[in-house]
Amino acid sequence: MKTLVSAALALAALAVHSPAQAEDLEFLLYNDSSDDLVEFNVSPASSDDWEANLLAGGYLAPGYEIGVDIADGLTTCVYDIRGIFADGSEAEDYSLNLCDLGEYTFSD
Structure with missing residues (x-):
């Protein structure tokens, strides 16, 4: 798979900061577009700001x-x-329910 190790490390870094009682969300991110995805942000829907670039x-x-x-x-x-x-x-x-989604695809 041609994903970069640094992206995986950035995602793993988030796991270090979670308390034991919170549930981690896991899903697959697909790039079905015609160009490289160079930035990916996920933020709680209640937030007015984008969280850090996970890529x-x-x-x-x-x-x-x-x-x-x-x-x-x-x-x-x-x-x-x-x-x-x-x-x-x-x-x-x-307002995506990522608990139910399981995957997300960017496409053209």
Whole structure:
């Protein structure tokens, strides 16, 4: 799989900060677009700000996927997501129930 190790490390770093009582969310992120995904943000739907780029220093090439673990210590399932691509385009989706979703696909 052509995902970068740095992206996996960034996602794993979130797991270190979660309290034991909170449930981690796991889902697959697919890039079915025609360009590299260079930034990926996940924030609780109740937040007005985007959290850090989970692909910092990495990217997700078209046709590939990566496992995402959200271990932010929250018990919510409802998140907003944003993807930014190498060509500068953005895609945003709001109020997703990631507990039920299991996967998310960016496409053209």
